[in-house]
Amino acid sequence: MAEQSVCFQLAERPRLFHCCTSAAASAHPNCYVKDDLKRVAAADFPAAGAKYYMLGTVLGLIRHAERGDLDATNPIQGQISDPVHKIVSQPDIWELRWRIRGNPYRLYYSEDLSKRPDFVGLSFVRKQIDGTPEEVRLRQNQDAAEAQDRYRYAEHFQWGHDTNNRRCEYCFGDSISDLV
Amino acid sequence: MASLNLEDLHTPEQYVRLAATLESDWLKLKHDLVQRRKQITDPAHLAAFLGITVQEVLDFEQYDYDPTQSQLNEYAMALGVRIRPDAHEFGNAEPILFNDNEHAADIAVSSIDPLVSQFNPLGNLVQND
Numbered sequence: 012m013a014e015q016s017v018c019f020q021l022a023e024r025p026r027l028f029h030c031c032t033s034a035a036a037s038a039h040p041n042c043y044v045k046d047d048l049k050r051v052a053a054a055d056f057p058a059a060g061a062k063y064y065m066l067g068t069v070l071g072l073i074r075h076a077e078r079g080d081l082d083a084t085n086p087i088q089g090q091i092s093d094p095v096h097k098i099v100s101q102p103d104i105w106e107l108r109w110r111i112r113g114n115p116y117r118l119y120y121s122e123d124l125s126k127r128p129d130f131v132g133l134s135f136v137r138k139q140i141d142g143t144p145e146e147v148r149l150r151q152n153q154d155a156a157e158a159q160d161r162y163r164y165a166e167h168f169q170w171g172h173d174t175n176n177r178r179c180e181y182c183f184g185d186s187i188s189d190l191v
Numbered sequence: 192m193a194s195l196n197l198e199d200l201h202t203p204e205q206y207v208r209l210a211a212t213l214e215s216d217w218l219k220l221k222h223d224l225v226q227r228r229k230q231i232t233d234p235a236h237l238a239a240f241l242g243i244t245v246q247e248v249l250d251f252e253q254y255d256y257d258p259t260q261s262q263l264n265e266y267a268m269a270l271g272v273r274i275r276p277d278a279h280e281f282g283n284a285e286p287i288l289f290n291d292n293e294h295a296a297d298i299a300v301s302s303i304d305p306l307v308s309q310f311n312p313l314g315n316l317v318q319n320d
Contacts, residue, residue, distance in 0.1 A: 059198060059203070060197065060206070063203060063206035063207050063210055064206075064210045065210075066207045066210065066211075067206070067207045067208065067209065067210020067211040067212075067213070067214060068210055068211070068214045070207065070208075070210075070211040070214075070288065070289060071210065071211035071212065071213065071214025071215040071217075071218065071288060072214055072218065072254070074211065074215055074288055074289075075215065075218045075219075075222075075254075080218075080222055081218070081222075081254040082221060082222055082225045082252055082253065082254045083252075083253055083254060084225065084234065084248075084249050084252040084253065107255075108254075108255040109255060110255060110256075110257050184211075184288070184289040185289075187204045187207050187208065187289060188203075188204050190207065191203035191204060191207060
């Protein structure tokens with residue numbers, strides 16, 4: 012059976028979903044994920060209300076991923092289903108999915124409950140679905156590879172998370188004013 | 192007829208928090224429905240009852256699936272539950288996501304305007320009597 016993300020395993024206490032930065036928190040870095048979110052929002056949701064809705068939809072689902080109560084019904088034997096979204100390994104990169112106004116969006120992230128933070132968001136993209144299945148898969152692999160690069164690059168400064176047990180300014184849901 | 196300037200109704204941050212809360216309300220409702228299905232029946236039985244495929248049931252139960260209103264009602268009906276919407280205006284005392292974060296900007300919720308009619312997120316899931 013495929014490995015299941017902890018997003019689908021109920022947490023005793025909400026876990027922490029941090030967003031990877033370009034340098035240590037003390038250096039006032041850029042935040043990759045928040046920059047991605049702002050870029051996607053500006054490109055795909057030019058109307059103010061649409062942008063607010065898109066950003067809120069992303070944050071609302073993240074909160075449930077932290078709680079571990081997202082639903083992903085395991086497939087019955089012989090049925091095709093893909094409730095578990097591990098994309099690549101070493102380092103392991105997972106994805107969370109949204110469909111907003113008919114378009115697919117993806118957050119690539121890592122998860123490791125033995126570390127702090129539990130989750131590290133690495134990139135946010137609109138999934139490109141034009142082209143052949145092979146072309147779509149190739150672009151997904153490129154997106155995942157970029158997420159892996161960010162993970163490895165930022166690992167030595169804890170992906171910009173400067174506290175062990177509480178939210179920092181680069182964790183999801185914090186500093187919403189930076190997004191709008 | 193007077194028309195509100197929606198940009199003035201709430202701050203951008205407050206709109207984002209409200210959207211996050213609406214998404215959370217939906218995910219909770221969906222989670223409650225899926226949990227009830229798991230308590231009382233299996234996907235194959237539900238699929239047969241509704242005349243749909245097992246795959247359609249499984250798709251419905253994924254967190255990222257965006258069902259139509261009729262799909263939602265069919266699923267709820269089959270499980271013997273009623274979804275009770277409770278639409279009311281969002282106000283100051285409303286619990287809302289991300290309102291207590293350390294670095295979050297302080298948000299002043301706009302005062303209630305009589306022009307705003309009463310709408311609010313999906314409400315309670317109740318089992319039929």
